[in-house]
Amino acid sequence: MFRPASDAVNRRNGTTRRADGYHARMTSPNGTLYVGNGPWCTLGDGPPGSRRGADMNDPGTREGWAVLSRNGVIAAAGAPDVLRTAHPDAHVVDLGDRLVTPGLVDPHTHPVFHGTREDEFEMRNLGRTYVDIALSGGGIRKSVRLLRAADDAVLARNVAENADAFLRLGTTTIEAKSGYGLSLEDELRSLRAIRDVAAWHPLTFVPTFLGAHEFPDEWRDRRDAWVDHLIDDMLPRVAAEKLAVACDVFCEAHVFTIAQSRRLLLAAKKLGLATKVHADEITPCGGAELAAEVGAASADHLVHVSDAGMDAMAAAGTVPILLPATSWYLRLAKDAPGDVMKRKGLPIALATDFNPGSSPTRSLPLVMSMACVRYGFTAAEALTAVTVNAACAIGLGDRVGRLVPGYACDLVAWDLPNLRSLPYRFGENHVATVVKSGRVVVERGR
Numbered sequence: 087m088f089r090p091a092s093d094a095v096n097r098r099n100g101t102t103r104r105a106d107g108y109h110a111r112m113t114s115p116n117g118t119l120y121v122g123n124g125p126w127c128t129l130g131d132g133p134p135g136s137r138r139g140a141d142m143n144d145p146g147t148r149e150g151w152a153v154l155s156r157n158g159v160i161a162a163a164g165a166p167d168v169l170r171t172a173h174p175d176a177h178v179v180d181l182g183d184r185l186v187t188p189g190l191v192d193p194h195t196h197p198v199f200h201g202t203r204e205d206e207f208e209m210r211n212l213g214r215t216y217v218d219i220a221l222s223g224g225g226i227r228k229s230v231r232l233l234r235a236a237d238d239a240v241l242a243r244n245v246a247e248n249a250d251a252f253l254r255l256g257t258t259t260i261e262a263k264s265g266y267g268l269s270l271e272d273e274l275r276s277l278r279a280i281r282d283v284a285a286w287h288p289l290t291f292v293p294t295f296l297g298a299h300e301f302p303d304e305w306r307d308r309r310d311a312w313v314d315h316l317i318d319d320m321l322p323r324v325a326a327e328k329l330a331v332a333c334d335v336f337c338e339a340h341v342f343t344i345a346q347s348r349r350l351l352l353a354a355k356k357l358g359l360a361t362k363v364h365a366d367e368i369t370p371c372g373g374a375e376l377a378a379e380v381g382a383a384s385a386d387h388l389v390h391v392s393d394a395g396m397d398a399m400a401a402a403g404t405v406p407i408l409l410p411a412t413s414w415y416l417r418l419a420k421d422a423p424g425d426v427m428k429r430k431g432l433p434i435a436l437a438t439d440f441n442p443g444s445s446p447t448r449s450l451p452l453v454m455s456m457a458c459v460r461y462g463f464t465a466a467e468a469l470t471a472v473t474v475n476a477a478c479a480i481g482l483g484d485r486v487g488r489l490v491p492g493y494a495c496d497l498v499a500w501d502l503p504n505l506r507s508l509p510y511r512f513g514e515n516h517v518a519t520v521v522k523s524g525r526v527v528v529e530r531g532r
């Protein structure tokens with residue numbers, strides 16, 4: 087797990103730029119009291135920090151609850167009548183008898199790109215494989231060509247549109263990777279697009295540098311030299327401009343080897359960045375073991391993770407982030423062993439892996455449904471994986487993902503009667519109201 091090194095303020099617009107991410111300006115003049123009679127899953131019981139085993143199954147539900155928001159942060163929580171009496175001047179927003187949860191946290195997304203790849207979706211469904219398409223110039227390499235041709239304004243507009251969609255689906259914080267630029271300038275442009283949108287958009291972004299997403303066409307015959315370029319030229323610029331808080335690598339048979347990945351991650355650590363690994367997605371190659379060895383914050387995908395890899399992650403405190411929508415969408419024959427990880431007591435998180443090729447969805451509720459079906463999760467376990475554990479995977483475990491005093495006032499009211507209905511009623515958007523940093527930002531799905 088990683089912690090912020092220092093805070094800095096972007097004086098141009100008053101937005102707080104923390105080393106652990108971007109936080110939009112928070113305004114809340116007299117305090118707002120959010121109240122409801124329905125089930126509130128507060129995730130408020132027990133200590134902060136990631137949850138494992140039976141603790142993942144405790145959503146901290148209260149029947150009828152209220153939180154007072156001041157300056158975007160929860161200042162008090164309790165029974166509605168108690169808080170109404172204690173804070174008679176607060177502005178009251180009544181969420182009725184709806185299910186209320188913390189705003190969801192998506193700890194693995196690729197939101198900076200241009201263009202789409204629906205042609206490849208159809209090719210895969212007709213029998214071609216992801217790796218086959220990638221090796222013939224499609225896949226990530228196609229998105230790289232499209233991003234390089236798009237100007238800065240287009241990239242920022244795309245990021246903002248994606249951010250809007252995340253909010254409408256109940257997600258209030260995302261980890262956001264670069265990785266479709268794959269040149270110094272285009273990777274910097276991608277990360278600056280995240281920074282610039284984060285400066286005004288309500289969604290919280292935690293930026294990650296993923297220059298090691300693929301080998302760009304012009305470096306394909308000089309693979310070690312590309313890793314040198316990442317380490318010697320790109321990482322130092324990213325760190326100097328404080329454009330990312332973490333460094334990720336696509337460690338896989340057809341892309342970055344274990345040795346190349348290790349070299350890059352150790353260099354990132356030296357610069358103070360947290361580390362993450364796209365590990366064991368398509369073939370078993372020891373990515374989880376590497377993540378544990380370097381003390382990575384998370385290892386992601388893990389479809390082919392070994393038993394030893396899971397044990398190493400548990401010992402190292404590396405959070406497994408599972409991406410069931412990607413496995414399903416790529417028609418992989420195997421699922422990540424979410425059920426085994428649960429039994430082993432790993433602090434599992436779930437993410438969309440939102441990207442234009444292998445998972446073009448921004449819906450965490452859909453991912454929760456898939457985790458319930460494929461890994462045997464309960465609704466409570468799935469919710470823990472997209473709140474508390476997801477927040478811990480991106481270094482925000484002490485400020486988002488729970489409805490308790492001191493945490494950001496990020497919450498979602500769902501047009502649903504109880505938590506079990508959330509993964510049960512899959513494929514529809516049940517969001518009624520989204521509150522981000524104490525302000526209503528989505529109402530009736532808009």
Ligand SMILES: [Zn+2]
Pocket residue numbers: 194196364439441
């Ligand atoms: Zn990914």
